[in-house]
Amino acid sequence: MASANLRIRTDLMRHISDYIGMADLTQQQAAKLFGVPQPRISEIVQGKNELFTVDKLVNLLERVGQKVEINCIQNENKP
Secondary structure (H helix, E strand, C coil): CHHHHHHHHHHHHHHHHHHHHHCCCCHHHHHHHHCCCHHHHHHHHCCCHHHCCHHHHHHHHHHCCCCCCCCCCCCCCCC
């Protein structure tokens, strides 16, 4: 389970970083937009996923109008 959580956090952080890049925002501008201190944006951009929960990352994406969906896929090896 820990690996799935890590993968989800990594994907969400990548989406946040991509959003910042596509909007051509500075970290300071992104911090204001996301409602967090600039060092938190820096931690996201640097990929420090151990510092964030899935909930926190989802909330950040929702603040900027992004829709987050999580898909569950049945493991064929387990019932």
